[in-house]
Amino acid sequence: LQKLIHLLQATDDPLIQEQALITLSNSAAFSVNQDIIRNLDGLSVIGGMVSNCVPKVKEKALNALNNLSMNVKNQEEIQVFITQVCRTVESAPLNSDVQLAGLRLLTNMSVTSDYHQKMINSIPCFLHLLSEGTERTQIQVLKVLVNLSANPAMTRHLLRPQV
Numbered sequence: 401l402q403k404l405i406h407l408l409q410a411t412d413d414p415l416i417q418e419q420a421l422i423t424l425s426n427s428a429a430f431s432v433n434q435d436i437i438r439n440l441d442g443l444s445v446i447g448g449m450v451s452n453c454v455p456k457v458k459e460k461a462l463n464a465l466n467n468l469s470m471n472v473k474n475q476e477e478i479q480v481f482i483t484q485v486c487r488t489v490e491s492a493p494l495n496s497d498v499q500l501a502g503l504r505l506l507t508n509m510s511v512t513s514d515y516h517q518k519m520i521n522s523i524p525c526f527l528h529l530l531s532e533g534t535e536r537t538q539i540q541v542l543k544v545l546v547n548l549s550a551n552p553a554m555t556r557h558l559l560r561p562q563v
Contacts, residue, residue, distance in 0.1 A: 401427060405442045414454040421449065421460035428467035438474050447481040450488060455498050458488065462501035469508040479515045482506070486522040495534045503529075503540035510547035516554055523548070524561040 404420045404427075411417060424446065427433045437443065446468070449461035462485065468474045485502050492499035509515050529541045548554045 401433060401436050401442070402440050405437070405440050405445050408445050408449065414452075414457050417449065417452070417454075417457045418460050421446065421457065421464050425460065425464035425467050428464060428470075431471065434468055434471040434474055437468060438471070438477060443468060443474060443477045447478065447484075450481055450484055455492075455496070459498045459501045462488070462498065462505050466501065466505040466508055469505060475509060475514070478505075478509065479518065482509055482515055482518040483521075485509075486519060486525070489529075490522060490525045494529075494532060495537045499529075500536060500540055503537070503544060507540065507543040507547065510544055513551040513553070516548055516551050519544070519548065520554075520557045523557055527561055 401424070404424055408417060408420050408424075424437065424442065428437060437446075443465070446461050446464050449457055450465070452458050452461065465478055465481065465485075469478050485505055489499050489502040489506065492502065506519065510519060526541050526545055529537055530545070533541065545558070549558060
C-alpha cells in the first residue's frame with residue numbers, strides 16, 4: 401500500500417495512476433487496509449487526484465475515496481474534499497462515470513449530518529440532476545437528498561431553491 405501511494409505521488413502517467421487507484425480502491429474493501437491507507441497519508445494523496453484533469457483518474461480517485469469513506473476516522477479526513485467533490489459533480493458531464501462516482505461518495509459522506517453544511521451550495525445542482533439525469537443518476541441523487549432531508553437543519557435549504 402505504501403508503494404502504491406508513493407507511486408501515485410511520483411508519476412504523471414494517467415494509466416499508472418488509474419491502475420494504482422483501482423488497486424487502492426480494491427484494498428480499501430478491508431477495514432484494516434482503510435486504517436493503513438489513512439496512516440500512510442494516502443487519503444490526502446488520493447484526494448489530490450480528484451482535481452486531476454483526466455476523467456478516468458478522477459473517477460478512480462472518487463471510487464477509492466468512496467470505499468475509504470466507510471470508516472469514521474477516514475470521513476474526518478475526507479470531509480476536506482467535499483466542496484471539491486461537489487464542484488466535480490456539478491462540472492462533470494451529465495450522467496458521466498465521474499458524476500456518479502462523486503455522487504456515491506457524497507452519499508456515504510452524508511449518512512450522518514456531520515458534513516451536510518458542506519453540501520448546501522450544491523442542492524440546486526442535485527435538484528437539476530434529479531430532473532435531467534438518467535435513472536442511475538436520479539437514484540444516486542435521491543440517496544444524497546434523502547440523507548440531507550433526515551437533518552432538520554437542512555429543511556430550509558432543501559425547500560428554498562428554484563425547481
